[in-house]
Structures are given as structure tokens and as C-alpha cells.
Amino acid sequence: MRRSSSYPRPVSFGVAGPLEVLLVSPPLRAEQRYGRLAAAGMYMPPMGLTVLAASLRKAGHSVALLDCEALGLNHQEAKEQCRRSAPRILGLTAVTMSVQSAADLAALLKPLLPNTVFVLGGPHLSAAPEETLTRYPQFDVGVIGEGEETLLELVRRVLCEESITDLEGTIVWIGDTLRRNPNRALLEDIDTIPFPAWDLLPELQTHYRPSAFGFRKLPCMSVLTSRGCPGRCSFCSQGVWTDRYREHSAGYVLKMIRELYHHYGIRDLCIYDGTFGVKRSRLIELCELLIAERWDLVFSCNLRVGMADEKMLRLLKRAGCWGVAYGIESGSSKILEHLRKDITPAMIQRAITLTARAGLISKGYLMVGTPAETEETLAETLAFISTLDLDLLTVNSFTPFPGTLDWERADGFGTFDKDWSRLNQHSYAFVPHGLTRERLEYYVRLITRTFYVRPRVMINFARLMLNPYHLPLIYSGLTSFASFVGRSHRDL
Ligand code: SF4
Structure with a gap:
């Protein structure tokens, strides 16, 4: 790999500056993230950065966080803030859809901060390290995989003017050559990680919001209680935390929630773990601890x-859980098998029925246009969804992301535009053989409309509208939802 000579290495790692580390979530507009449903979409804190910041601070470093998306900063505004901070190390995080934005910001800053080490981390870099740093040589180093220990060691070495070229868990430019160092072992005990540095973010209650139907009380905040997932879904990238499941103890999670409840006034939690409850005994212990606290707190x-299963769902309900989301993906057995979901339509039926029986709201995530999708499988999904006792449904266009099995095999199943900035869940970057983008768009709207225009779902919405917490968010959500599905009348 050759690096452009226009990006020289930082001239000195030892120049004193006012701030040691600045961690940045790059500018991204809600429309880029959610397309036409931007007004209904959520925005929650960049959880990886908040934990990295807390780890650095615990080790005695001066660290700041800049969440450009939450603050609504464009690149020029973000550039000014970063330039004024003049950090010794500037770390950007990015998913695939935001990596171009992160690179643009780094390119603007690079000539202005010649003594700063530019670091890129996050899911995209972990999935495609060589290609990313080759394409964006403005970054000096990439942190691959779990970042806490790697970043701590990187910061220590930079501040001590030691070489970082052999640092485990990184990919680094040496002159104009890229060097990929060995991976770093995952943390054995993730309870050693400090709680996220929520205090370094902009005001939680005014800068972050759940999705229009993703909460029951406000303020609402996201938390992670585990890392990794043992699932093997073909569309899921596990580049940062891998498929090795590790969890925080129930006691750790309770303390973290206590801090959010008492110090930040949080009353609703979105538990973001890809799969909550992989270890049943911990889930039971956590639920019992929450029941004993008797807080005015709910979660999903x-x-x-x-x-x-029925017992687990009823316990969740008693602990304050109001809703459970399931990755349904498709109503076709053939597609579920192809996606390596290890589930069947009958299992989906059963889970949704048990969830309703336990008095919980159920939400399903569905993908349209997966590899091997056909008109027949789409019709199957449409018919299947109408039979479910489901309360909420999100229908996305299927997108293969770097680091997944589907990224590798997509070309064999359809046409695929691999432009990273188009890899989101509303741009139809992948179109299976035998279908067109227009047909996929049509089915996304048709399934969404068919699902929501049902008496049962409408009654649920009416109930939600009675809750004063919901009115502003639901109003904006319904407006964008109506304009989204309304187009289908003309398109049919
Ligand atoms: S999609 Fe969900 S269940 Fe599948 S591997 Fe990813 S996190 Fe696990």
C-alpha cells in the first residue's frame, strides 16, 4: 500500500497542547441516516466513544468528546472546534455510511494540526482496514476491533514519544507503507471498563432522542450491557466485538442504570445489545434487581x-420492560435459511404470540431485497406479516456491509453499488437478480402500509397518542411516515 506524499507523518509527538485526546463523531444529517423517515428516526450517543473517553480519563488523560451529529455541526463548524482544541491525538469513529464524512473532516484538519496524530476507529475501519486507510491516508493509524486497551497504549506511546508502528490492534502508516499489526486479544472481563462518560456529551435531554415509537417515557437513553453476539447472521458485521459474547455482570448494569436514573433523570432505557438475554441467569438476576429497586423506570x-419464552417475557414485564424487538428479516423460510438466521416463520409466530401474551409491545425488523429474494418470497413475507400479532414494524432495504458474508457473496446474487456513502438501509445499493429498485421500493411501502393500516395497529397508535410524552415525537413520526407510505398510492 502506498501513501500520498501530501500527508506527512506528524512532525513531533512531543509538542505540548491544551488537550491530549479529542474523540469525534463526524457530521451526519438525519436524512443520510434515515432517508425520508428522518423526522421519525432516533439519535442516541456514540456509545463506543463515550466508553473510550471514560477509559482514557480513568487513566489520567485529558479528553474531550465532540458529537457533531448531536450538535448539528457541519464540516466547517466541526473543523473550527477541533482546530481550537488542538489535541495531540484526534480520534474519529465511523460506520460505513459516515466514513466519508470522517475522512473529509480529517482532510480539512490535517494541514491545520501538523502535530496531531489522526486515528480512525469503529465498525467500518475494523471491517475494511487496509482499503479504508489506503483510500483515506489522512489518518495516521486505524484502531481495529475493541478499542479500549489499544487506544490507551497508543495515547501513552504518543505522549511519551515512543513508536506506535508495532502497536497491537492497529494498522499504521510507516512512511508510505501500511503495516497491519497483530490483532489485540479481547478484554476478558468487561466489568473493568468504566461507565460511559455521559458528562462529556452535550446535554442528554436536549440533544438526543429516541425514535418516534421507541420509548414510553422521557428522557430516554441507550445502554449496552454486553458485547458480541453468538449469532452467525450473514448480513451482520461483528468486526469490533466479534462473535464472542461477553457481558457485564447484573450488578455492574444495575450501578450503571442507577447513575443514569439519579444523575441524569433517565426514565426509559433502550437496551441496545444485539441480543439481550443470551445468558438467561444474568437476565433473571438483573430483572430481580430492577424489581427490588422499584424505580419509576421502563425499558425496551x-x-x-x-x-x-413465556417465563422470561413475564419477568421482563415485571422488571419494567415495555417492548421487545425481534429481527424477523423475512417471512420466507428460504430467505431465513439463506441469511443464516437459524429461525423459522413458525418460531417467529410463537415469539410474537408469547410477547403479546406477556403484555409487552413487540416490534419486528424486516429486510426487503436480500440475496435470493424473488417476487414470490416478497409476496410470502407480505402475507406472513399480516398474520402476526406484532405492534410495530420497521422495513428496511437490504444492504450488504463490509465485513459480512453478504458483502463477499452479493455480486453473485444481484447488482451491487459498493459506494460506501450509499450503504445505508434506505438507498437500495443492492438489487437481487430478477428484481428492480422500483419493485423493492414498492414492496417496502406496500408491506409498511399493509401492516400499519390495520384496525389493531391503529388502535395502538390512538392509545399512544393519549400519552403526553409521545405527542411531539409521534406527530413528527406520523408526518414523515404518512408522506413515506402515501407515495405508494401513486406508485402502485
Ligand atoms: S443480526 Fe443480531 S442475532 Fe444476528 S449476529 Fe447480528 S446481533 Fe447477532
Whole structure:
């Protein structure tokens, strides 16, 4: 790999500056993230950065966080803020859809901060390290995988003017050559990680919001209680935390929630774990601890269809859970098998029925246009969704992301535009053979409309509208939802 000579290495790692580390979530507009449903979309803190910041601070470093998306900063505004901070190390995080934005910001800053080491981390870099740094040589180093220990060691070495070229868990430019160092082992005990540095973010209650139907009380905040997932879904990238499941103890999670509850006034939690409840004994212990606290607190979580059972769902309900989301993906057995979901339509039916029986709201995530999708499988999904006792449904266009099995095999199943900035869940970057983008758009709207224009779902919405917490967010959500599905009348 050759690096452009226009990006020289930092001239000195030892120049004193006012701030040691600045961690940045790059500018991204809601429309880029959610397309036409931008007004209904959520925005929650960049959790990885808040934990990295807390780890650095615990080690005695001066660290600041800049969440450009939450603050609504464009690149020029973000550039000014970073330039004024003049950090010794500037770390940007990015998913695939935001990596171009992160690179643009780094390119603007690079000539202005010649003594700063530019670091890129996050899911995209972990999935495609060589290609990313080759394409964006303005970054001096990439942190691959779990970042806490790697970043701590990187910061220590930079501040001590030691070489970082052999640092485990990184990919680094040496002159104009890229060097990929060995991966770093995952943390054995993730309870050693400090709680996220929420205090370094902009005001939580005014800068972050859940999705229009993703909460029951306000303020609402996201938390992670585990890392990794043992699932093997073909569309899921596990580049940062891998498929090795590790969890915080129930006691750790309770303390973290206590801090959010008492210090930040949080009353609703989105538990973001890809799969909450992989280890049943911990889930039971945590629920019992929450029941004993008797807080005015509710939460929602993601479960795998195969893990839902009546006893667990009823316990979740008693602990304050109001809703459970499931990755349904498709109503076609053939597609579920192709996606390696290890579930069947019958298992989905059962999980949704049990969830309703436990008095919980159920939400499903569906993908349209997966590899091997056909008119027949789409019709199957449409028919299947109408039979479910489901309360909420999100329908996305399927997108293969770097680091997944589907990224590798997509070309064999359809046409695929690999432009990173188009890799989101509303741009139809992948179109399976035998279908067109227009047909996929049509089905996304048709399934969404068919699902929501049902008496049962409408009654649920009417109930939600009675809750004063919901009115502003639901109004904006319904407005964008109506304009989104309304187009289908003309398109049919
Ligand atoms: S169950 Fe969810 S988090 Fe786990 S691999 Fe599948 S999609 Fe990813």
C-alpha cells in the first residue's frame, strides 16, 4: 500500500497542547441516516466513544468528546472546534455510511494540526482496514476491533514519544507503507471498563432522542450491557466485538442504570445489545434487581426469536420492560435459511404470540431485497406479516456491509453499488437478480402500509397518542411516515 506524499507523518509527538485526546463523531444529517423517515428516526450517543473517553480519563488523560451529529455541526463548524482544541491525538469513529464524512473532516484538519496524530476507529475501519486507510491516508493509524486497551497504549506511546508502528490492534502508516499489526486479544472481563462518560456529551435531554415509537417515557437513553453476539447472521458485521459474547455482570448494569436514573433523570432505557438475554441467569438476576429497586423506570430490548419464552417475557414485564424487538428479516423460510438466521416463520409466530401474551409491545425488523429474494418470497413475507400479532414494524432495504458474508457473496446474487456513502438501509445499493429498485421500493411501502393500516395497529397508535410524552415525537413520526407510505398510492 502506498501513501500520498501530501500527508506527512506528524512532525513531533512531543509538542505540548491544551488537550491530549479529542474523540469525534463526524457530521451526519438525519436524512443520510434515515432517508425520508428522518423526522421519525432516533439519535442516541456514540456509545463506543463515550466508553473510550471514560477509559482514557480513568487513566489520567485529558479528553474531550465532540458529537457533531448531536450538535448539528457541519464540516466547517466541526473543523473550527477541533482546530481550537488542538489535541495531540484526534480520534474519529465511523460506520460505513459516515466514513466519508470522517475522512473529509480529517482532510480539512490535517494541514491545520501538523502535530496531531489522526486515528480512525469503529465498525467500518475494523471491517475494511487496509482499503479504508489506503483510500483515506489522512489518518495516521486505524484502531481495529475493541478499542479500549489499544487506544490507551497508543495515547501513552504518543505522549511519551515512543513508536506506535508495532502497536497491537492497529494498522499504521510507516512512511508510505501500511503495516497491519497483530490483532489485540479481547478484554476478558468487561466489568473493568468504566461507565460511559455521559458528562462529556452535550446535554442528554436536549440533544438526543429516541425514535418516534421507541420509548414510553422521557428522557430516554441507550445502554449496552454486553458485547458480541453468538449469532452467525450473514448480513451482520461483528468486526469490533466479534462473535464472542461477553457481558457485564447484573450488578455492574444495575450501578450503571442507577447513575443514569439519579444523575441524569433517565426514565426509559433502550437496551441496545444485539441480543439481550443470551445468558438467561444474568437476565433473571438483573430483572430481580430492577424489581427490588422499584424505580419509576421502563425499558425496551432486543431478543432473538429462539430465546423468547413465556417465563422470561413475564419477568421482563415485571422488571419494567415495555417492548421487545425481534429481527424477523423475512417471512420466507428460504430467505431465513439463506441469511443464516437459524429461525423459522413458525418460531417467529410463537415469539410474537408469547410477547403479546406477556403484555409487552413487540416490534419486528424486516429486510426487503436480500440475496435470493424473488417476487414470490416478497409476496410470502407480505402475507406472513399480516398474520402476526406484532405492534410495530420497521422495513428496511437490504444492504450488504463490509465485513459480512453478504458483502463477499452479493455480486453473485444481484447488482451491487459498493459506494460506501450509499450503504445505508434506505438507498437500495443492492438489487437481487430478477428484481428492480422500483419493485423493492414498492414492496417496502406496500408491506409498511399493509401492516400499519390495520384496525389493531391503529388502535395502538390512538392509545399512544393519549400519552403526553409521545405527542411531539409521534406527530413528527406520523408526518414523515404518512408522506413515506402515501407515495405508494401513486406508485402502485
Ligand atoms: S442475532 Fe443480531 S446481533 Fe447477532 S449476529 Fe444476528 S443480526 Fe447480528
